[in-house]
Amino acid sequence: MELENLFSPGKIGNVQIKNRLVRSATHERSSEKYGYVGDAHVKIYTDLAEGGVGLIVTGFTAVDPGGHGSPFQVALFDDSFTVGQKKLVDAVHEYSDVKIATQLGHTGRLGKHAKYQPVAPSPVYAKSTKLTxxxxxxxxxxxxxKKFIEAGCRxxxxxxxxxxLHGAHGYFLSNFLSPFSNKRTDEFGGSVENKSRIFIDIYNGIRDEVGKNFPIMVKLQTQDFIPEGLELEEAIKIVKILVDAGFDAIEPSGGGAEAMGARMQYPSLVVKKPEDENYFLPTAIQMKPHMKDSALILIGGIKNPILADKIIKDKNADFIAMSRPLIYEPDLxxxxxxxxxxxxxxxxxNSCYWVMLSEPLYCVVKKKRLRREQKLRQKEETN
Ligand SMILES: Cc1cc2nc3c(=O)[nH]c(=O)nc-3n(C[C@H](O)[C@H](O)[C@H](O)COP(=O)(O)O)c2cc1C
Structure with a gap:
């Protein structure tokens, strides 16, 4: 059978997943105001579940009001959010063999909130928000x-x-890993162990509360792609620390607002030709020997199923994640x-990125195509 590796079951911690395809965390800006799950949000997830993906990771979910990215971003910072979140999980679980994880995050130094000043390990000016x-x-x-642990328990x-855990793209947790944004001298700064400590403390806190049958994963910054930023060599040391602590899966990523030029760059590269695809594969290959029993989830420009199948076959990754391709085709x-x-x-x-800044997420290219096809049909009917 073709794609036998991609469509073979895999495991993250003790949880069996029906295939190796993961929907990577994607913020849809589709919650009700101020972070509550509503029907439109649930529909995105049931479409994904119906489309055949093995594991869905939700968009970045706020653990604290001060780290809320937008009024339309889902949240779990108090018990009032759990009714809607449970409805979402139950709707996905109706597709009995689909698993779902929530991504917990905080905007950190990239926050721009009407009420809260952004917070970070160190007061380093953020050019994307023009705030310190x-x-x-x-x-x-x-x-x-504690907020991360409480949200994990919820x-x-x-x-x-x-x-x-959202530990990438210049948001709160990744701020601790980067020498560019972490100048601390306390137990959360300095050595690589200290910079990783926040991840370990959150991991241990959730693990102590919920036991070992609830996998805890991390989307991890491995490179900042800016001067004085985090580089892969240091990130490999962080990977070893997180694997030894017990993290069940790591999804390597990199970049973020600080690295972006006029056009979007990492973590979401514009992929124009096949050579640009699978752009975190070289990172994954360097990480893989250190992963022990933790799963490696590859993200970044994956489009070709035959290559994806080979990546699994060659054991360069355990799972293949996609974000933008599933916005266009949830049934891919x-x-x-x-x-x-x-x-x-x-x-x-990356037109979807600009949509997501001001309205609920959709694929611009697909919308235009559907509009063209509809016009054509109308023309044929009137002729
Ligand atoms: C609209 C949009 C929203 C995103 N939101 C998140 C997010 O909430 N959390 C996250 O870790 N990554 C987020 N990402 C990054 C993607 O998960 C992924 O890492 C990146 O787009 C590369 O994968 P792709 O080539 O399959 O799109 C987002 C990407 C897009 C396009």
């Missing part, structure tokens, strides 16, 4: 660790199969499974 975050006191870092209570896994092996239709043009 306030440096957190050690006790305040510990309070935010996710467990809502029925999520696992959680993922089923399309591939049913034998249409043509690459994802997504052009990786």
């Amino acid at each position: 975050p306030r440096e957190l006191k050690t006790e305040e870092v510990k309070e935010l660790i 996710a467990y209570e809502c029925g999520y199969d696992m959680v993922q 896994p089923n399309r591939w499974k049913n034998g249409d092996l043509s690459p994802a239709k997504c052009k990786s043009c």
Whole structure:
């Protein structure tokens, strides 16, 4: 059978996943105001579940009001959010063999909130927001660790199969890993162990509360792609620390607002030709020997199912994640499974990013195509 590796079951921690395809965390700006799950948001997830993906990671979910990216971003910072979140999980679980994880995050130094000043490990000016975050006191870092743990426990209570920490793209947790944004001299700065400590404390806190059958994953900054930023060599040391702590899966990523030029760059490269695809594969290959029993989830410009299958076969990754391709085609896994092996239709043009800044997420290219087709049909009917 073609794609036998991609469509073989895999495991993250103790949780069995029906195939190796993961929907990577994608913020849709589709919650009700101020972070509550509504029907439009649930529909995005049931479409994905119906489309055949094995594991869905939700968009970045706020653990604290001060780290809320937008009024239309889902949240889990108090118990009032759990009814809607549970509804979402139950709707996905109706597709009985689909697993779902929530991604927990905080905007950190990239926050731009009407009410809250952004906070970060160190007060380093952020050019994307034109703001300088306030440096957190050690006790305040510990309070935010508690918020992550509480949100992780709420996710467990809502029925999520696992959680993922958002440790990438210049947001709060990745701010601790980067020498560019972390100048601290307390237990959360300095050595690589200290910079990783926040991840370990959150991991241990959630693990202690929920036991070992609830996988805890991390989407991890491995390179900042800016001067004085985090580089892969240091990130490999971080990977070893996180694997030894027990993280069940790591999804390497990199870049973020600080690295972006006029056109979008990392983490979402514009992929114009096949050579640009699978752009975190070299990173994954360097990480893989250090992963022990933790799963490696590859993200970044994956479009070709035959290459994706080979990546799994060659054991360069355990899972293949996609974000933009599933905005265009939520049913892409089923399309591939049913034998249409043509690459994802997504052009990786990043128009979706600009949509998401001001309205609920959709694929611009697909919308234009559907509009063209509709006009054509109307013309044919009137002729
Ligand atoms: C509209 C949009 C929203 C995103 N939101 C998130 C997010 O909430 N959390 C996250 O870790 N990455 C987020 N990403 C990054 C993607 O998960 C992924 O890492 C990146 O787009 C590369 O994968 P792709 O080539 O399959 O799109 C987002 C990307 C897009 C296009």
